[in-house]
Amino acid sequence: xxxDSLYQEVILDHxxxxxxxxxxxxxxxxxxxxxxxxGDEITLNIELVGQRINSITWDGQGCSISQASxxxxxxxxxxxxxxxxxxxxxxFSELMASKGTSAGDPExxxxxxxxxxxxxxxxxxxxxxxxxxAFKDAAIQAQTNE
Amino acid sequence: xxxSVPEIRKDFPIFSRSVSDGKKLVYLDSGATSQKPASVIEAxxxxxxFHNAAAHRGAHQLAQEATDLYENARAEVASFIxxxxxxxxxxxxxxxxxxxxxxxxxxxxxxxxxxxxxxxGDRIVVTEMEHHANLVPWxxxxxxxxxxxxxxGLTDEGRLDLSxxxxxxTTNTKVVALTHQSNVLGTINxxxxxxxxxxxxxxxxxxxxxxxxxxxxxxxxDLDVDFLVFSGHKALGPTGVGVLWGRKELLEELPPFxxxxxxxxxxxxxxxxxxxxxxxxxxxxxxxxxxxxxxxALKYLTNLGMDSVHSHEVALTGYLLNKLNAIETIxxxxxTTAQSRGGSISFIxxxxxxxxxxxxxxxxxxxxxxxxxxxxxxxxxxxIPASTRASIYIYNDENDCDVLVDSIVxxxxxxxxx
Ligand SMILES: Cc1ncc(COP(=O)(O)O)c(C=O)c1O
Numbered sequence: 109x110x111x112d113s114l115y116q117e118v119i120l121d122h123x124x125x126x127x128x129x130x131x132x133x134x135x136x137x138x139x140x141x142x143x144x145x146x147g148d149e150i151t152l153n154i155e156l157v158g159q160r161i162n163s164i165t166w167d168g169q170g171c172s173i174s175q176a177s178x179x180x181x182x183x184x185x186x187x188x189x190x191x192x193x194x195x196x197x198x199x200f201s202e203l204m205a206s207k208g209t210s211a212g213d214p215e216x217x218x219x220x221x222x223x224x225x226x227x228x229x230x231x232x233x234x235x236x237x238x239x240x241x242a243f244k245d246a247a248i249q250a251q252t253n254e
Numbered sequence: 255x256x257x258s259v260p261e262i263r264k265d266f267p268i269f270s271r272s273v274s275d276g277k278k279l280v281y282l283d284s285g286a287t288s289q290k291p292a293s294v295i296e297a298x299x300x301x302x303x304f305h306n307a308a309a310h311r312g313a314h315q316l317a318q319e320a321t322d323l324y325e326n327a328r329a330e331v332a333s334f335i336x337x338x339x340x341x342x343x344x345x346x347x348x349x350x351x352x353x354x355x356x357x358x359x360x361x362x363x364x365x366x367x368x369x370x371x372x373x374x375g376d377r378i379v380v381t382e383m384e385h386h387a388n389l390v391p392w393x394x395x396x397x398x399x400x401x402x403x404x405x406x407g408l409t410d411e412g413r414l415d416l417s418x419x420x421x422x423x424t425t426n427t428k429v430v431a432l433t434h435q436s437n438v439l440g441t442i443n444x445x446x447x448x449x450x451x452x453x454x455x456x457x458x459x460x461x462x463x464x465x466x467x468x469x470x471x472x473x474x475x476d477l478d479v480d481f482l483v484f485s486g487h488k489a490l491g492p493t494g495v496g497v498l499w500g501r502k503e504l505l506e507e508l509p510p511f512x513x514x515x516x517x518x519x520x521x522x523x524x525x526x527x528x529x530x531x532x533x534x535x536x537x538x539x540x541x542x543x544x545x546x547x548x549x550x551a552l553k554y555l556t557n558l559g560m561d562s563v564h565s566h567e568v569a570l571t572g573y574l575l576n577k578l579n580a581i582e583t584i585x586x587x588x589x590t591t592a593q594s595r596g597g598s599i600s601f602i603x604x605x606x607x608x609x610x611x612x613x614x615x616x617x618x619x620x621x622x623x624x625x626x627x628x629x630x631x632x633x634x635x636x637x638i639p640a641s642t643r644a645s646i647y648i649y650n651d652e653n654d655c656d657v658l659v660d661s662i663v664x665x666x667x668x669x670x671x672x
Contacts, residue, residue, distance in 0.1 A: 110275075111617045111668075115610075120669070146609050146625040147633065147640045169639050171609035172669075235609065 113225030122176035132165040136250035141242040178239025277619030285645030297550035301543040327549035336473035339502040353483035353498035358391035363509040374400035412439040412588035434466035439588030440598040470564040490551035495544035512537040597646035614665035
């Protein structure tokens with residue numbers, strides 16, 4: 109079923125057991141993003157040590173796609189340098205814009221290639237991107253806060 | 255004409271297609287927009303094919319035909335909603351949102367001495383179950399005028415808390431704007447006590463009838479409200495046409511909102527005077543084809559009989575509520591019986607986010623809406639960030655409800671497999 113390409117096992121697994129959920133009181137920047145059309149919300153804290161992402165924590169509510177996406181993103185980005193994170197975010201954004209034509213680069217995105225199927229469902233792309241856009245915003249704010 | 259869903263469905267071309275790889279279309283999203291019968295689609299396209307010209311302008315036969323069709327459409331609307339003052343009380347807009355904004359902006363244009371003029375110390379009353387369209391324009395009007403916004407809260411069952419009407423509708427209240435039927439909860443609001451109190455303090459009552467006019471007999475005069483708005487596209491009509499009805503003497507006192515051609519009486523280089531209602535509120539070449547399409551829609555509903563439409567919906571709502579109530583893991587948001595309630599049925603399924611459920615239902619051919627349904631404060635009040643809404647109309651039957659409920663159960667299996 110077409111739906112199975114959207115709801116990959118690893119996605120539902122992250123949805124049921126989200127990683128890095130619960131806000132760390134220590135952060136360099138905090139952002140709050142909402143998905144106006146469906147009401148999904150996320151608060152995301154980022155903690156930088158120099159140019160390195162020391163922690164990402166978040167809290168929020170939303171569908172399996174938005175929640176699993178931010179969970180997997182946190183796993184992927186924690187410990188990376190900001191310039192490395194930029195490459196990953198860009199790669200994920202391109203995958204989401206691919207309308208089902210790309211399988212994603214596992215070298216860069218690791219487990220997050222599971223979201224490739226989402227790009228076939230235009231209505232869900234913004235769910236998958238919610239956390240990533242929040243991260244991008246938080247990273248910019250954290251750098252200007254420095 | 256007797257009420258037969260199979261016969262009705264034949265009138266709607268869209269039901270001859272399938273969705274999601276060959277599945278029957280189970281359309282349960284009429285609260286967002288209704289499907290259109292062929293007679294409406296034809297009326298709109300016939301206008302363009304045979305009669306197209308600018309109404310109220312031009313010295314030629316087509317312009318006269320366009321004018322007649324447009325004005326006949328106005329008369330059809332007036333009779334459908336029982337406008338006591340006839341067609342002059344009916345103003346065509348783009349949709350209900352524009353009708354409400356028209357009122358809010360026009361009131362904002364009122365100068366001291368005009369009954370609609372607002373200032374600090376005045377109050378506008380809404381309810382906690384309003385669609386954003388009947389909330390945000392009033393928030394903005396209070397911001398511009400310094401008036402205060404107050405509202406009726408809700409009971410946990412999703413009905414208006416009317417325990418203290420007089421302290422909400424205070425003597426300084428100028429406007430009471432509320433929905434006839436909630437687009438989320440389905441609740442049909444009792445109006446008599448609210449209208450009586452509003453009129454006692456000299457306030458006008460504005461009724462958002464988006465979810466009632468398409469679904470039950472609504473007679474403006476009987477309800478004793480002062481203004482009423484609805485969208486054509488939720489009542490079998492085309493998009494791009496909505497209605498504002500108001501009492502003639504109030505429309506005469508209300509200043510215009512949009513300025514330009516058609517709405518003037520005289521113009522010099524420095525000033526203008528206004529045309530009589532309804533023209534005063536219809537600046538520019540109007541949405542003629544859409545108004546004509548709406549008239550065809552209302553004729554279709556009149557032929558069915560609004561009493562029959564309503565009985566069908568009450569019966570089907572009861573049927574679906576029973577089926578949903580029987581499943582322990584489903585919680586209905588709003589009244590759980592069909593009493594004083596319409597066919598907008600919102601619910602939560604345990605452990606499945608509405609957006610995921612909606613996606614699964616779509617894969618089964620079932621079209622529902624998910625989210626906050628443009629009533630975010632209501633969602634907050636109920637502590638439910640999002641819900642799934644099935645909304646029924648004349649072309650739905652028990653089989654549609656069965657497919658919905660079966661698909662929900664399958665969805666529970668699908669998402670419960672890990
Ligand atoms: C109760 C209610 N009011 C207002 C509106 C706004 O209607 P429209 O978007 O057609 O202007 C809607 C439509 O969803 C509604 O259900």
